[in-house]
Amino acid sequence: MRAWRRPRLAGSGPGARERLRAVALVLPLLVFLGVTFLAPLGTMLLRSVYDPTVADALPETIEALREWDGDGLPPEAAYEAIAGELARAQEARTLGQVAGRVNRLESGLRSAFTRTARNLDEAAAGPWREILAELDPAWTEPTTWHAIRAAGERFTSRHYLNAVDLQRLSDGSIARQPEERRIxxxxxxxxxxxxxxxxxxxxxxxxxxxxxxxxxxxxxxxxxxxxxxxxxxxxxxxxxxxxxxxxxxxxxxxxxxxxxxxxxxxxxxxxxxxxxxxxxxxxxxxxxxxxxxxxxxxxxxxxxxxxxxxxxxxxxxxxxxxxxxxxxxxxxxxxxxxxxxxxxxxxxxxxxxxxxxxxxxxxxxxxxxxxxxxxxxxxxxxxxxxxxxxxxxxxxxxxxxxxxxxxx
Structure with a gap:
């Protein structure tokens, strides 16, 4: 009687074992390249367009500014939102990071943020626009709110624009940086x-x-x-x-x-x-x-x-x-x-x-x-x-x- 043979499964045999052995030999190199080269490179590329610091710390303010057309000052809701969120950011010790991000777009706002957050406890209840204006005159400038709204974008191209000496204006157009900042x-x-x-x-x-x-x-x-x-x-x-x-x-x-x-x-x-x-x-x-x-x-x-x-x-x-x-x-x-x-x-x-x-x-x-x-x-x-x-x-x-x- 003819002997019965077990059918060979696809992918088994000496050839498959040699391929698995080759993959096992190359795998440590692939892992090393992924950890030391591809992962840092991907992190760098992601960081160049992704910055959630301001958006995570001031979500209500950013949401209120979305309804603002950019002319004049934003509505009272934006003032009320940022007053509460600045106080919470100070308690969470993230105020310095938020102020630093906004200060990169409009110089002088770091001190405005820290001064306002420090004196909010002493402010009386009332219309927040007047209260913040008394704490720091920067809150009466539309450029301050444009900077906050721009810094609140999670995905942004401003870093690449800055890298080629360009900037995005408040109306959305792109222009060259001032001459003293073109480096x-x-x-x-x-x-x-x-x-x-x-x-x-x-x-x-x-x-x-x-x-x-x-x-x-x-x-x-x-x-x-x-x-x-x-x-x-x-x-x-x-x-x-x-x-x-x-x-x-x-x-x-x-x-x-x-x-x-x-x-x-x-x-x-x-x-x-x-x-x-x-x-x-x-x-x-x-x-x-x-x-x-x-x-x-x-x-x-x-x-x-x-x-x-x-x-x-x-x-x-x-x-x-x-x-x-x-x-x-x-x-x-x-x-x-x-x-x-x-x-x-x-x-x-x-x-x-x-x-x-x-x-x-x-x-x-x-x-x-x-x-x-x-x-x-x-x-x-x-x-x-x-x-x-x-x-x-x-x-x-x-x-x-x-x-x-x-x-x-």
Whole structure:
């Protein structure tokens, strides 16, 4: 009699077990990327458009202001609602957060909120419009209520508007910020220009260094490669402060120039706390990220290619331009992309050596995250930086091709 065999279930067998094993091996990496990259990125993007602080603390006031057409002062119901909600916010210790959010839209309202909430207990019962007007004259200004209504939006685009020096007016139209508050667009352009300049400097300095290492004898190449890697073994803070010692007015470089008679003692060069210091220090920090991809590509190029070009009558310049340079483009692309992306996000080095003229947009992101605590604006600035990098990456892919990029 023919033996009966149990039918094989779909998805069972050696192939299915191998797939499950592969998924199990990759799962820790996926979890790590989700926790350390995707979750913070999603939180940043959400925070840039979502701010429920004022809406949660002043729900009745925001509801009363929805019926206000924006002309003149709001109805008595809005005054009564905010009087009660300011008192409750003070008891809940959330008044400072609410006042800070509204103060970002209309300066001076932080003190108006705190003064009003502090003196509400002493106010007599009566029409709340008159009572609040006596406590602080800001409650008689329509701009105060426009700021409260704008801050009460849970989902808002004002952070992105501020990030590009724009603002939404009380009638809903969009206009440019006052001239004294237009800072972010200029910083974006400065960051882009500085990143491009640093990428160019690293390419000009790193290309001959990588060529020298790739064509040096093994012992000398190892020594040169170790010297290139020295910045990786030194703290970023130590490297940056070392440049402060070298570049300051009474520093080593100026003393040497004075000793050699190239400049006078009263004509010392200002090379620190300005754009010069930023360019020098960041180029030094990022140079290895250009040298290593170039070196890995150059090492794989046979020396006979240049000899063959010379045997066919090409001059050294022609041989380099038509034979050697095209073969190094994958390393050039990889190094340039690495240096450019890292330069856009640097903020410690510009903060220490850049001064007011050497600050980049990343310094403003750090300022809003750590000092002003305007996390929504910081998230919007970071999101715009991310979008800019992605656009440049796609442009690079379209013009050069990411598949030609090589990291060795």
């Amino acid at each position: 972010y667009v200029a910083l974006f352009w400065r960051t882009l220009l500085v990143s491009l300049v640093i990428t160019g400097l690293c390419l000009v300095l790193g290309y001959p260094i990588a060529h020298l290492i790739a064509h040096a004898p093994p012992r000398r190449a190892n020594l040169l490669l170790a010297l290139v890697l020295v910045p990786f073994w030194t703290s970023l803070l130590v490297r940056t402060t070392s440049w402060i010692v070298l570049l300051q007015t009474q520093g080593v470089i100026n003393d040497l120039l004075v000793t050699l008679g190239l400049i006078g003692d009263d004509g010392r060069l200002a090379m620190i706390y300005n754009m010069t210091g930023t360019l020098v220090a960041m180029t030094h920090v990022l140079l290895p990220f250009m040298v290593l991809p170039l070196y890995s590509v150059m090492r794989s190029i046979p020396n006979v290619h240049m000899s063959a070009a010379a045997s066919m009558g090409a001059t050294p310049v022609q041989a380099f331009r038509r034979v050697y340079w095209p073969q190094t483009l994958p390393g050039v692309g990889a190094g340039s992309l690495l240096v450019f992306i890292l330069a856009i996000g640097y903020y410690i080095t510009p903060a220490l050596v850049g001064g007011s003229s050497g600050q980049l947009i990343s310094n403003m992101v750090a300022y809003h995250m750590q000092t002003s605590l305007n996390w929504g604006l910081a998230a919007a600035l970071g999101a715009l930086m991310l979008a800019g990098v992605l656009i440049l990456y796609l442009l690079y892919d379209r013009l050069v091709g990411v598949e030609r990029m090589s990291l060795g």
